[in-house]
Amino acid sequence: MTTTLVTGGGAGIGRAVAAELAGRGHRVLTVSRSSRSSLQADLSLMRETGRAAEEVAARTDRLDSIVLCAGVFAGAPEWTDEGLERVLALNYLSRYLLIRRLLPLVLAAPAGRIVLVANAGKYPDTLDLDDLQMRRGGRGIRVAGRTQFANDLLAVDLMEELRATPVEVACVFPGLVATAVLRDARGVPGPVRAVAAAAQRIFGARPEVAARPIADLADDPAATAGGGFVGPRLRRLEIPPRVRAEERRAAVRTATEALVNPWLPATPGPA
C-alpha cells in the first residue's frame, strides 16, 4: 500500500492534503501537536522531530511520499529550550532533519516523492549565517521569509542529490489559502493580523482546493515530471538564480548540518 507522511496534518493545508491522499487510497501518517494527527510532536524541537522520525520508521519501512506542511508565519523571533530560533527550527530545520532521517524509507519506494510546501522562490535571500538564530534582534517579514528561502535552497539541494534516483522533489507555493496561518501569526501587530487574516479568508483558496495539486505532486507521476518549483494549479515556476547559487547553498548546508548534527544518527566510524 502507498504510504505517505504529512507534517502539519492536523489543520490547514496539511490536513486537507492528508484527507485528499487518504481519499485516493493512501495510508497517511500525520504529525503535528494536535491529537487529530496520528503522531504528536512539537516539530520546533529537534528532539521531538527525531522522535517523530523514529516513530514513523517503526510504523513503516517505506514512504512513497513525504509532504512537509507544518509551518508558521511570525514577525518576531523566539527561542526554544534547545537554543534554536523557533520559526527557523519549525519551518526549516525540522524539515531538513526529517528528510535526513527518513530518506532511506523514501528511497525504498519505487518512485518516492518529497514535497516542501513553502513559498517556492518568492522570498529574497535574507539568511544571515552569522546570526541564524536572530540573537542580534530583528523583526518583520524576514523572520519567516528567511526560512522560506532556506526551503528553496533545501529543495534544489535535494533535487541535485537525488537526480540519479527515482525520487522527485517539489517545492510548492500554494498561493493564498484560507487557513489560520496569518490569524495566529505571533509578533505581528493585532490590526495587521486582522486585515491579513480577513484578506486570506476572502481571497484565499479553500484548503481542499489548494490541496489537490499538492496531492498530485505526492502521488501522480505525470504531475511531478521531474519535480521543481510549482505554483497554484501545478504551474511551473522558474527557480531563481539566487537559489541555484552553488556556493551559497553549500554554506547554508554546512551551517544547517552543524545545527541538526546532534539529532542525526551517528554514522559508524572505521572498525
Ligand SMILES: NC(=O)c1ccc[n+]([C@@H]2O[C@H](COP(=O)([O-])OP(=O)(O)OC[C@H]3O[C@@H](n4cnc5c(N)ncnc54)[C@H](OP(=O)(O)O)[C@@H]3O)[C@@H](O)[C@H]2O)c1
Ligand atoms: N496559507 C497560505 O496562504 C500559505 C501561503 C504560502 C505558504 N504557506 C505555507 O503552507 C504551510 C501550511 O500553512 P497553513 O496555511 O496550512 O497553516 P496552518 O493552517 O496554520 O497549519 C499549520 C500546521 O502546522 C502545524 N504546526 C504548527 N506549529 C507546529 C509545531 N510546533 N509542531 C508541529 N506542527 C506544528 C499545525 O498543527 P498544530 O498547531 O496542531 O501543531 C498545523 O497543522 C506553511 O509552511 C506555510 O508557510 C501557506
